[in-house]
Amino acid sequence: MRRETQNVLLVLLGGALCKLVLSGAHTRYVKPSMGPWLLTAGALIVLLAGIAIVRDIVTSHPVDDGHEHHHDSRSTWLLVLPVLAVFLIAPPALGADSVQRAQPREPVPKANFAPLPPGRVLPMTMSDFVTRSAYDASNSLASRSVRLAGFAVRQGGDTYLARLVITCCAADAMPLKVRLVSPGLRGLRSNDWVEVTGRLVPGSADARTNFSPDLRVGSIHRIGEPSDPYEH
Amino acid sequence: MTTQITRVAKRPRKTTSLEILCGLLILAAVFQGLLGELFDTPSLRTGSTVFVAICVQAMPFLVLGVLISGAIAAFVPASALRRLLPRRDSAAVGVASLAGVALPGCECASVPVARRLMQQGVAPAAAVAFLLAAPAVNPVVLVATAVAFPGSPEMVLARFAGSLATALVMGWLWARFGRVDWIVERALRALPVRDGGSKWAAFAETARTDLVSSGGFLVLGGLTAAALNVLVPSSWLVGLGSNLVLGVLVMALLAVILALCSEADAFVVASLSALPLLPRLVFLVVGPVVDVKLIAMQAGTFGRAFALRFAPVTFVVAIVCAVAAGLLVLGGVR
Numbered sequence: 001m002r003r004e005t006q007n008v009l010l011v012l013l014g015g016a017l018c019k020l021v022l023s024g025a026h027t028r029y030v031k032p033s034m035g036p037w038l039l040t041a042g043a044l045i046v047l048l049a050g051i052a053i054v055r056d057i058v059t060s061h062p063v064d065d066g067h068e069h070h071h072d073s074r075s076t077w078l079l080v081l082p083v084l085a086v087f088l089i090a091p092p093a094l095g096a097d098s099v100q101r102a103q104p105r106e107p108v109p110k111a112n113f114a115p116l117p118p119g120r121v122l123p124m125t126m127s128d129f130v131t132r133s134a135y136d137a138s139n140s141l142a143s144r145s146v147r148l149a150g151f152a153v154r155q156g157g158d159t160y161l162a163r164l165v166i167t168c169c170a171a172d173a174m175p176l177k178v179r180l181v182s183p184g185l186r187g188l189r190s191n192d193w194v195e196v197t198g199r200l201v202p203g204s205a206d207a208r209t210n211f212s213p214d215l216r217v218g219s220i221h222r223i224g225e226p227s228d229p230y231e232h
Numbered sequence: 233m234t235t236q237i238t239r240v241a242k243r244p245r246k247t248t249s250l251e252i253l254c255g256l257l258i259l260a261a262v263f264q265g266l267l268g269e270l271f272d273t274p275s276l277r278t279g280s281t282v283f284v285a286i287c288v289q290a291m292p293f294l295v296l297g298v299l300i301s302g303a304i305a306a307f308v309p310a311s312a313l314r315r316l317l318p319r320r321d322s323a324a325v326g327v328a329s330l331a332g333v334a335l336p337g338c339e340c341a342s343v344p345v346a347r348r349l350m351q352q353g354v355a356p357a358a359a360v361a362f363l364l365a366a367p368a369v370n371p372v373v374l375v376a377t378a379v380a381f382p383g384s385p386e387m388v389l390a391r392f393a394g395s396l397a398t399a400l401v402m403g404w405l406w407a408r409f410g411r412v413d414w415i416v417e418r419a420l421r422a423l424p425v426r427d428g429g430s431k432w433a434a435f436a437e438t439a440r441t442d443l444v445s446s447g448g449f450l451v452l453g454g455l456t457a458a459a460l461n462v463l464v465p466s467s468w469l470v471g472l473g474s475n476l477v478l479g480v481l482v483m484a485l486l487a488v489i490l491a492l493c494s495e496a497d498a499f500v501v502a503s504l505s506a507l508p509l510l511p512r513l514v515f516l517v518v519g520p521v522v523d524v525k526l527i528a529m530q531a532g533t534f535g536r537a538f539a540l541r542f543a544p545v546t547f548v549v550a551i552v553c554a555v556a557a558g559l560l561v562l563g564g565v566r
Contacts, residue, residue, distance in 0.1 A: 005249040006444045013447070017291060029285035034292070041292040044299070048440040055433065075448030075532055080256060082287040082451060088264045089271050091281040097274035101462075168496030170285035171461060 001076045003056070009079050010049035016086040017042030027228045028093040030169045093229035096153040096190035099162045099175040110137040116144060121197055123147045126163040126176045127231050133213035134205035141200045148178065148215070149195045149223060152188045159185045161196055161215065166230045173230070179209070182217035196220045275462050283458035286525070289493060290340045290450055297341030298446065301348040302439030306431045310353040321357045325403030328358035329396055332365030339494060339520055340450055342366040343529045344442040347419050356410060361403030364546065367494045368395035368520040377516065380498035384509060386561055387516075391498075394517040394557035398550045402521075405545065416535030449532035453525025457491035460524065464489060479511035484551050487519035494520040509566040510558040517554035522546045 001009075020026040021039045030038070085091060113136045116122060124146045132141050150163040159180045164173040181201060188194065198215040205213035260267065271280055304313075317324040328349075335342060346363035350356055367373070374388050381387040412420075464486075483501075492500060497519045501512040522543050531539035558564075 001249045005253050006440075008250065008253060010440070010443065017288065020288065026288065029281065029288045034289070037292040038288065041295040044295050045291075045443065048436055048443060051433075051436045052440050075452060076444050078448040078451040078455075079444075080253070081455070082284060084257075084260050084267075085280060085284050088260055088267055089280060091271070091277060091284050094278060094281050097278045101278075167499035168493050169289035171282050171289075171457065171490070172492055172496045172500045174500070 001074075003052070006076060007049040007053050009076070009083070010045050012083045013079055014042040014045030014047075014049065016083050017045065020086060024227055025090065027230070028091070028170070031166065031230075031232060032228050093225070094164050094170050094173050095151055096162065098164060098173055099153045099160070099177060100155060110135050112136070112138045113140055116140050121145045121147050125231050126150055126161070126178065127165055129200075130176045130178065130205070130211075130213060133200050134211040139202075142202060143199070145197060145199055145218065146215075147195060147197045149193070149226065150176075150178075151225075152180075152185075152190055152192045152194060153177070154188070154190050159188055160212070161194065164230050166232065170230075176231070177212040179204075179212060179214045180217050180220075181214050182220065184220075185217075188220075193223050193225050194220055195223050279458050279462040282461050283454050286454040286457055286491070287451060290454070290525075293341045293493075294344075294443065294446060294450055297344045298439045298442040300335070300341070301344040301442050302435040302437075304345070304348045304352060305438040306435035308352065313349070313352050313354055317354060317358060321355050321407040322404055324355055324358040325361045325400060325407060328354075328362040329365040329369075329399040329403060332362055332367075332369050332399065333371065335366040335370055339367040339523075339526050340446070340529065343526070343533055344446050347533050348438075348442070350415070351420055355407070356412060356415065357403045357407035360406045360410075360542075361399045364402055364521045365396060365399035368399070368517070373494050373498075373520070376495050377498040380502040384562075384566075387498075387509065387513065390509075390513050390557045390561035391516050393561055394513060394550075394554040395520065397553040397557060398517060398521055398546070401549050401553060402546055405549070414535070414537045414541060416538070419534050446529060446533065449529040450525065452532075453491060453523075453528035456524040456528065457489070460489040460491075476508065476510070479507055480514050480551065480555065483507070483511040483515040484518045484547065487515045488523050488547065490519075491523040491525040492519060509562055510555065510564075513558045513562070514551055514554040517557070518547065518550045521550050 017038050020029075021035045021042070026032075026035055026038055113132055115138075122144055126148055129141070129146060129148055148161060150161040153160040153162045160177045161180055162175055162177045164170075164175050166173045180196065180198075182198075196215065196217055197219045198217040201214035201216055205211050271277055317327055332342075335345065342363050345366070346359045349359040349362060369392055374392060377391050378385060378388045487497070490500075497516055501507075501515045527539055527543050530542060534542075558566075
């Protein structure tokens with residue numbers, strides 16, 4: 001590949017990284033805190049390419065003497081793929097499909113959790129709710145009304161509320177599921193984002209249900225996809 | 233005379249790569265709708281998200297790696313490196329492994345740096361040891377491991393010991409049996425100095441060249457890892473707790489095909505609490521030194537002959553070192 005082409009490709013690649021951060025779309029793929037690093041990396045890539053372009057113009061050298069010699073440079077073409085993926089396909093955040101591939105969760109010994117704050121309806125993260133429902137020896141969720149946000153997953157006649165937890169990037173996503181118990185879930189399709197208020201069905205999260213609890217739904221309404229679709 | 237002029241004018245003009253790139257981009261933009269439909273099946277969508285995630289996550293580390301590589305090429309003369317490292321290969325391997333503690337990145341950063349070290353005249357054995365140690369024993373990775381295993385802090389020491397041992401053993405094996413001609417000549421060739429320019433110009437040019445060459449292979453590795461992420465059934469993990477040998481082997485294989493960043497892998501295995509600690513330790517020691525992403529980058533940087541020999545041996549050595557570290561530090565299978 002020619003030197004000019006490499007530089008153009010680098011500008012596109014760096015630009016793609018910056019675009020992801022500036023549009024906020026990077027939270028579909030990585031932790032939000034990666035944002036500044038991605039922006040810095042994108043800017044540096046553009047800068048490195050820019051320096052090369054300017055120097056080539058200023059020195060006006062026939063730098064690559066025209067032929068495309070480096071036989072290792074075929075792989076450089078692969079850099080087109082992330083550029084096209086970011087600008088044209090813009091893959092969505094992981095959703096129902098990843099939840100359905102999930103492996104079974106493993107039992108861990110019960111422990112005592114910190115008491116929950118007071119309040120009529122308690123907003124909770126899915127990870128806190130699912131962990132407490134299965135492993136809290138002090139039953140802090142008993143008779144508490146909670147509010148959870150996630151996307152719907154229809155699986156084998158049941159409807160679940162789900163959310164994915166990522167630690168580094170979407171490649172290490174782990175799903176959390178809560179089965180929704182309610183007569184009025186017909187209109188809900190997989191990947192619809194909803195906010196659900198309800199109560200834990202006591203004793204529903206055990207090895208039989210793969211440690212995903214049941215939630216008796218009080219109210220449910222649609223929401224837009226949150227700016228950070230994952231929990232951390 | 234006239235015939236000659238026509239011949240010159242008719243000489244077929246070779247299409248340049250810049251024109252191909254422009255054509256490609258225009259085609260992709262025109263058929264964007266079709267492209268979107270193509271990726272509308274759930275598994276392809278999941279795969280493409282994972283692919284972009286792996287590339288995006290790795291880019292800052294790759295940029296860090298090529299900047300360090302450029303800095304070594306421009307500002308650290310080969311003589312300084314030679315003075316810094318012990319003359320004997322076996323001792324240099326030890327120093328290089330411990331130097332890995334200082335590069336707080338993941339494996340994508342260490343490949344261009346290791347190559348630059350070789351090119352600056354560092355013994356390949358020492359560069360290889362650095363390549364394996366840097367992603368596994370640096371403070372960021374060790375802290376992540378401690379956070380992921382709050383109930384068993386000895387995992388941190390076990391991981392450190394297993395990974396360091398892997399780097400040392402591989403370095404010594406290379407010093408004893410390795411041959412320079414397994415590494416492609418272009419990896420060892422010094423970059424031509426352009427117009428006798430400044431050191432800063434050399435720095436920028438080296439970083440740019442490394443970015444171009446390593447970036448492509450990073451993308452290749454990301455593609456492979458994303459495909460395997462979607463294709464390998466997670467049912468593999470069921471029932472592994474009962475058979476230890478099988479557990480160790482499957483976890484080692486999973487580390488290779490999942491190609492997780494060394495800063496995230498601890499959190500992933502920490503969640504597999506049905507498995508004893510030992511197979512999970514094997515995952516943590518194997519992952520940073522050999523995985524599909526890394527094999528692609530090594531094959532691209534050092535050549536296929538190198539990667540074909542290096543990756544399988546590293547795989548075996550890493551399993552053995554991890555098991556040994558597990559038995560010594562964890563005091564058994566646990």
